[in-house]
Amino acid sequence: MVLDGLYYTKEHEWVKVEGDIASVGITDYAQGELGDVVYVELPSTNKKVSVGDTFSTIEAVKAVSDVYSPVSGEIVEVHRELATVPDLINKDPYGSGWMTKIKIANHDDIKNLLSADEYRKLIGE
Amino acid sequence: MSELLWEIEKEGRIGVKLPKSDVPKYESKKLLPDNMVRKSEAKFPQLAEQQVVRHFVELSAKNYHLDKSIYPLGSCTMKYNPKINERLANLAGFTKIHPLTPDEYVQGALEIMSELGNGFCKIGGMDAITLQPAAGAHGEITGLMIMRRYHEAQGNPRKNVVIPDSSHGTNPASIVLSGWQPIEIKSGPDGKIDLKTLEKYLDKDLAALMVTNPNTLGIFESDIEKVADMLHSVGAQLYMDGANMNALLGIARPGDFGVDALHYNLHKTFSTPHGGGGPGSGPVAVKNHLEPFIPKPKIVFANGKYSLDWDIQQSLGKVQAFWGAFAVIVKAYAYILSLGADGIRKTSEDAVLNSNYLRAILEKYYDLPYKSTSMHEFVLSGEFLKKYGVKTLDIAKRLLDLGFHAPTIYFPLIVHEALMIEPTETEPLETLDAFADAMIRIRKEAEENPDILKSAPHDTAVRRLDDVAANRNPILTWWDVKS
Numbered sequence: 001m002v003l004d005g006l007y008y009t010k011e012h013e014w015v016k017v018e019g020d021i022a023s024v025g026i027t028d029y030a031q032g033e034l035g036d037v038v039y040v041e042l043p044s045t046n047k048k049v050s051v052g053d054t055f056s057t058i059e060a061v062k063a064v065s066d067v068y069s070p071v072s073g074e075i076v077e078v079h080r081e082l083a084t085v086p087d088l089i090n091k092d093p094y095g096s097g098w099m100t101k102i103k104i105a106n107h108d109d110i111k112n113l114l115s116a117d118e119y120r121k122l123i124g125e
Numbered sequence: 126m127s128e129l130l131w132e133i134e135k136e137g138r139i140g141v142k143l144p145k146s147d148v149p150k151y152e153s154k155k156l157l158p159d160n161m162v163r164k165s166e167a168k169f170p171q172l173a174e175q176q177v178v179r180h181f182v183e184l185s186a187k188n189y190h191l192d193k194s195i196y197p198l199g200s201c202t203m204k205y206n207p208k209i210n211e212r213l214a215n216l217a218g219f220t221k222i223h224p225l226t227p228d229e230y231v232q233g234a235l236e237i238m239s240e241l242g243n244g245f246c247k248i249g250g251m252d253a254i255t256l257q258p259a260a261g262a263h264g265e266i267t268g269l270m271i272m273r274r275y276h277e278a279q280g281n282p283r284k285n286v287v288i289p290d291s292s293h294g295t296n297p298a299s300i301v302l303s304g305w306q307p308i309e310i311k312s313g314p315d316g317k318i319d320l321k322t323l324e325k326y327l328d329k330d331l332a333a334l335m336v337t338n339p340n341t342l343g344i345f346e347s348d349i350e351k352v353a354d355m356l357h358s359v360g361a362q363l364y365m366d367g368a369n370m371n372a373l374l375g376i377a378r379p380g381d382f383g384v385d386a387l388h389y390n391l392h393k394t395f396s397t398p399h400g401g402g403g404p405g406s407g408p409v410a411v412k413n414h415l416e417p418f419i420p421k422p423k424i425v426f427a428n429g430k431y432s433l434d435w436d437i438q439q440s441l442g443k444v445q446a447f448w449g450a451f452a453v454i455v456k457a458y459a460y461i462l463s464l465g466a467d468g469i470r471k472t473s474e475d476a477v478l479n480s481n482y483l484r485a486i487l488e489k490y491y492d493l494p495y496k497s498t499s500m501h502e503f504v505l506s507g508e509f510l511k512k513y514g515v516k517t518l519d520i521a522k523r524l525l526d527l528g529f530h531a532p533t534i535y536f537p538l539i540v541h542e543a544l545m546i547e548p549t550e551t552e553p554l555e556t557l558d559a560f561a562d563a564m565i566r567i568r569k570e571a572e573e574n575p576d577i578l579k580s581a582p583h584d585t586a587v588r589r590l591d592d593v594a595a596n597r598n599p600i601l602t603w604w605d606v607k608s
Contacts, residue, residue: 033541038596061592062518062535086597 001028003094007070007110008119014094015070015113017104022071025098026058026089029123034060037089040082042099047075049102051109056099058089067099071109077101126587127183131603134170140177168604187586189530195556199502199533199545200293200341202371202393204476209463210396210456219455224447228432235431238448239424241458242408245389248461248469249367250380251410255420256454257445261368264388264407265299265335267420267444271386271411272333272362273303274418274441279360283332286364289318291341291537293366305332312539316342316495318352327355333362338379339369339500341537341545343480353383362386362415370394371549372477372501375470386411391450395457406453420444475550476501479557483548486561490568494540502547504540510568513575517542520567522589523581527563 002008007015012030016023031037039059049055049069056067078100082088089097104110114122153162190196196203213219222231242254258264269286276282286300287308297307308326313319318336334356339345346352353363365379365387371394373379379387391397391406399405411419421440422433433448461469477500484493484503491505507517521531521544533545548557570577582589600606 036593038593059596061596063538 001094002116002120002123002125004116006094006116007113008116008122009068009070009113010122011068012123013067013070015110017110020104021076022073022102022104022110023098024067024070024100024102025093026067027119027123028093029125030065031090031093031097034058034065035062036060037086040086040089040099042078042080042083043075045075045078049073049075051112058086069102070113071102071104071106073102073105075100076103127180127187129603130170130172130177130180133176133180134172136171138171138173140172140174189525194529195548195552195560196530197532197546197548197560198530199343199504199547200368200536201399201533202368202390202501202547202549203399203530204371204393204396204549205551206396206398206456207460207463210459213459214452214455219452224451229430232431234451235424235433237458238451238454239426239431241454241461242424244458244461245408245410248374248378249370249384249387249389249410250378251384251387252380252413253416253419254408254410255423255444256406256408256449257420257443258388258407258409259445259450260392260405261293261366261388261390261407262295262299263444264390264409265295265364265366266302267407267441268364268386268388268409268411269299269303269305269333269335270441271409271415271418272364273305274439275362275415276332278418278439281329283361284330285326286332287323287326287334289336289340290539291316292335292337293341293368294536296335296337296366300335312340312342316340316344316497317346317348320348320351320355323352323355327359327361329359331356331359331361333364333385335364335366337366337368339372339502341369342495342497342504342540343369343499343502343545343547344495344497345372345500349382357383368393369501372473374473375466376473380410380412384412386415391453391457396460397453397456404450404453406450406457408449422448472550473501476548479548479550479552480546482554483546483557483561487546487564490565491544501549502545504537505544505546506540507542507544510571511542513571515571515575515578517544519575519578519581520544520564520571523567523570523578524563525582526584527566529560529563 008027012027014025014027037058037060041057043055050072051069053069054066055069058065058067079098191203191205222234228235238256242256245254246252258267273282284306285308286305287310288296289312290309291312300307310322311319336346338349356363362385363383365384367387367389370389386409388407388409392399397406417439418441420443421437422435423437425432425434464472480499480501480503484499487505492509494506507520517534521534524531535543536545537543
């Protein structure tokens with residue numbers, strides 16, 4: 001499942017842009033590949049990130065995977081509930097499974113992200 | 126499920142009557158700081174000896190192990206452990222010596238360590254060795270720290286270590302702990318190191334490249350000499366993870382294709398036990414230019430005597446208690462002596478032959494994403510079975526029903542739904558055929574009756590375990606269950 005209106009990365013993050021804020025999570029495809037998530041390591045707020053930085057690590061039963069920042073900026077909100085209910089990422093990856101909100105430093109970063117159609121093509125959907 | 130010893134204990138039941146203590150009693154409170162002294166009584170289950178014996182015999186009957194059948198865990202080299210290894214390592218002359226016994230009374234033990242080290246140097250084409258590291262990952266970090274010492278002595282510790290994306294998960298961890306930054310490079314379409322990508326990182330900041338050869342796809346890195354030349358041209362080092370040495374023994378020597386340091390896994394390649402039957406052992410062999418930095422003490426032979434040399438100025442120091450896992454060293458020595466040079470080469474030839482035999486059968490029924498002849502192992506993908514709702518995990522569980530240990534699954538990460546199969550040289554043709562038949566049967570079941578896979582295992586002592594719940598809510602002791 002790939003939602004229209006979101007942006008995507010080749011590393012399977014989704015990005016929802018609202019004004020200066022980018023909400024970030026991992027895609028439905030990514031959660032399916034990882035399998036049941038058992039632990040999420042979350043960043044602290046106010047942390048500065050650049051495109052491609054690892055800001056979180058997701059531990060599933062079969063693999064551990066880094067989550068990369070799709071944009072540069074500052075982490076302004078972190079979804080702390082994932083620390084105790086990590087399976088939100090499996091159940092609702094685009095909704096209650098969101099991970100962080102980043103204040104976008106440079107809107108040009110968005111141009112480098114994939115559209116829903118481009119991402120569908122990438123995963124062969 | 127078997128009951129735990131805690132569940133069958135009875136207050137007051139005694140297994141062994143201990144003799145009266147003939148040494149003076151010391152108060153632990155007087156000898157240890159307060160925070161190290163136990164505040165409550167130690168808890169032991171109260172049982173008769175026979176109950177304990179029956180308990181463990183029952184568990185051992187349920188256990189799956191190499192003495193029962195094939196254990197095709199890719200990357201782990203679960204070969205048969207010859208019983209003579211155990212007999213020799215259990216000789217009183219080995220088990221009763223204290224590690225601090227003066228050199229002159231343990232000449233035999235020192236000779237074994239020295240001779241085994243020489244043998245490993247010969248097998249790898251290397252110049253010097255330390256037997257200390259406790260396992261493969263410990264060997265990795267020891268090897269990298271030796272390289273770091275070397276770079277520091279050259280005046281620049283450097284910053285980066287390149288690893289291919291097919292590498293073992295412990296590689297990046299060892300790099301970070303050694304104070305470097307790991308840089309992962311994508312493998313080429315043939316599953317090998319992509320020289321063009323490597324070229325981008327060739328500079329004075331590059332400390333080393335870590336490679337497993339053959340790599341975790343079971344493919345020999347045929348450009349390895351070129352890779353070594355490229356690295357050496359900027360002063361960088363080539364580290365080889367020797368996890369897959371079982372493909373190369375007596376055929377190709379890492380030292381001859383440009384490797385500067387490598388570790389061996391005695392519990393893989395040299396037939397010593399894995400895991401619970403261990404401990405492991407991960408000796409690190411190096412070329413001459415790295416020798417000044419290897420851990421001390423070094424075993425030296427002079428004037429007809431072996432001794433431990435502690436006077437090595439630039440040495441990394443000690444990386445393990447005493448002299449390494451000595452009993453494991455004895456077992457590995459017994460192994461290479463009983464095989465001899467011809468037998469050692471035959472080991473790898475048969476390991477590669479067995480792997481190719483299974484691959485040639487199974488690639489007709491499963492997907493082989495990196496098309497190539499195999500070395501000692503090969504990697505299939507179960508991705509195409511998703512259309513029946515079947516995952517690689519289901520294949521692995523179904524294999525248990527059919528009497529086989531599952532192969533390594535979901536590794537390497539660059540293959541989706543990976544099944545990594547390493548039969549090893551010790552399996553006879555009949556066992557390989559029986560394993561192949563089971564895999565073929567499962568392939569048919571996936572189409573015709575996928576539910577039998579999804580609900581597997583059916584015939585094991587316990588059904589499918591809820592590993593998600595176990596990870597999310599680990600219960601680690603009996604006292605957590607009771608409370």
